[in-house]
Amino acid sequence: xxxxxxxxxxxxxxxxxxxxxxxxxxxxxxxxxxxxxxxxxxxxxxxxxxxxxxxxxxxxxxxxxxxxxxxxxxxxxxxxxxxxxxxxxxxxxxxxxxxxxxxxxxxxxxxxxxxxxxxxxxxxxxxxxxxxxxxxxxxxxxxxxxxxxxxxxxxxxxxxxxxxxxxxxxxxxxxxxxxxxxxxxxxxxxxxxxxxxxxxxxxxxxxxxxxxxxxxxxxxxxxxxxxxxxxxxxxxxxxxxxxxxxxxxxxxxxxxxxxxxxxxxxxxxxxxxxxxxxxxxxxxxxxxxxxxxxxxxxxxxxxxxxxxxxxxxxxxxxxxxxxxxxxxxxxxxxxxxxxxxxxxxxxxxxxxxxxxxxxxxxxxxxxxxxxxxxxxxxxxxxxxxxxxxxxxxxxxx
Numbered sequence: 001x002x003x004x005x006x007x008x009x010x011x012x013x014x015x016x017x018x019x020x021x022x023x024x025x026x027x028x029x030x031x032x033x034x035x036x037x038x039x040x041x042x043x044x045x046x047x048x049x050x051x052x053x054x055x056x057x058x059x060x061x062x063x064x065x066x067x068x069x070x071x072x073x074x075x076x077x078x079x080x081x082x083x084x085x086x087x088x089x090x091x092x093x094x095x096x097x098x099x100x101x102x103x104x105x106x107x108x109x110x111x112x113x114x115x116x117x118x119x120x121x122x123x124x125x126x127x128x129x130x131x132x133x134x135x136x137x138x139x140x141x142x143x144x145x146x147x148x149x150x151x152x153x154x155x156x157x158x159x160x161x162x163x164x165x166x167x168x169x170x171x172x173x174x175x176x177x178x179x180x181x182x183x184x185x186x187x188x189x190x191x192x193x194x195x196x197x198x199x200x201x202x203x204x205x206x207x208x209x210x211x212x213x214x215x216x217x218x219x220x221x222x223x224x225x226x227x228x229x230x231x232x233x234x235x236x237x238x239x240x241x242x243x244x245x246x247x248x249x250x251x252x253x254x255x256x257x258x259x260x261x262x263x264x265x266x267x268x269x270x271x272x273x274x275x276x277x278x279x280x281x282x283x284x285x286x287x288x289x290x291x292x293x294x295x296x297x298x299x300x301x302x303x304x305x306x307x308x309x310x311x312x313x314x315x316x317x318x319x320x321x322x323x324x325x326x327x328x329x330x331x332x333x334x335x336x337x338x339x340x341x342x343x344x345x346x347x348x349x350x351x352x353x354x355x356x357x358x359x360x361x362x363x364x365x366x367x368x369x370x371x372x373x374x375x376x377x378x379x380x381x382x383x384x385x386x387x388x389x390x391x392x393x394x395x396x397x
Contacts, residue, residue, distance in 0.1 A: 015075035018061050033057040033124045038111040060132055078132045084125035094244035171196040172223040174206050177367040181232040182220040183319035185239045186366040191359040192243035198367045233259045240312020247309035258299055258313050265292045266320035274328050274384055277391025293344050300346040318354035328384035335389055
């Protein structure tokens with residue numbers, strides 16, 4: 001079978017024939033082990049599904065059915081199997097309790113309910129492979145782990161395939177010497193301990209705005225081997241997936257929507273309404289601020305966007321939270337004595353949760369130790385003009 005097997009999992013006829021024998025009284029190959037496992041189905045164009053299947057192991061076959069006693073969906077003839085082993089983190093997408101049953105044509109990636117169950121299945125399948133090889137007079141093949149394996153990360157039954165990990169290769173992040181719109185990228189890479197290198201926004205002609213011809217207009221830009229992309233949300237999705245910040249509860253379509261909401265609020269509204277005192281006052285005090293934040297608050301399960309585990313959306317929110325507070329919100333709250341997010345504890349909790357990470361405090365490897373480079377002259381325009389704060393009122397121009 002090929003890893004490009006269609007998702008409808010049409011079973012090999014020999015698998016079906018051998019399984020049908022199990023239902024007869026003369027079954028020569030009774031079931032050794034049965035149980036429910038989750039199998040990664042072969043998909044197309046980089047999208048794969050994880051499906052629960054009922055597995056049946058016999059002395060010469062590992063078959064999987066849609067349900068216990070149901071329709072045979074596929075299987076592995078053990079005379080063609082080479083090994084059963086633990087899955088690498090790249091193969092499992094950092095999902096726990098995964099193992100691999102390998103054949104010459106395909107690696108079947110399977111997830112058990114626990115590590116104990118995983119070990120039981122690996123042991124049983126290995127014993128069956130060894131026994132059938134001994135019976136046929138052949139030797140189980142020794143299959144070495146490939147040096148390069150595509151990273152596969154699961155997101156609500158949609159699998160995103162990211163670039164293959166290469167030995168000693170580092171991800172390159174192109175951005176100015178500030179955290180800014182690349183803050184979440186540095187935070188996630190630090191937290192996951194994924195090697196990377198920061199380079200300047202105009203370096204290496206990776207941006208079309210600065211002489212490149214890559215299709216990436218401006219920073220941030222992520223380069224991972226032969227793959228590159230720009231735009232803060234796309235980069236956040238890619239690095240978050242690469243680093244494994246994709247909990248089982250994450251829905252990738254909602255995640256895209258939540259990141260668009262964050263950009264809409266922090267950049268297109270909050271970031272554009274602070275250019276004069278009157279506009280800022282009307283946005284903050286006139287009801288739109290409260291409505292937009294309340295809408296975002298409703299989407300957070302708690303303590304993070306998708307529940308107990310942090311995702312790349314949470315890092316993205318924290319990035320924009322940091323940026324807005326550093327630029328002007330902290331100064332505005334000091335002027336007015338108001339906590340504008342007091343009524344929105346979930347948003348505050350997400351930001352606080354990311355800020356509490358040890359990696360958040362240790363900025364080793366990031367371009368700067370702070371949101372800005374020591375308030376360098378070239379970045380002074382990011383901070384709000386004190387005159388705008390002074391004019392913060394409904395009557396100012």
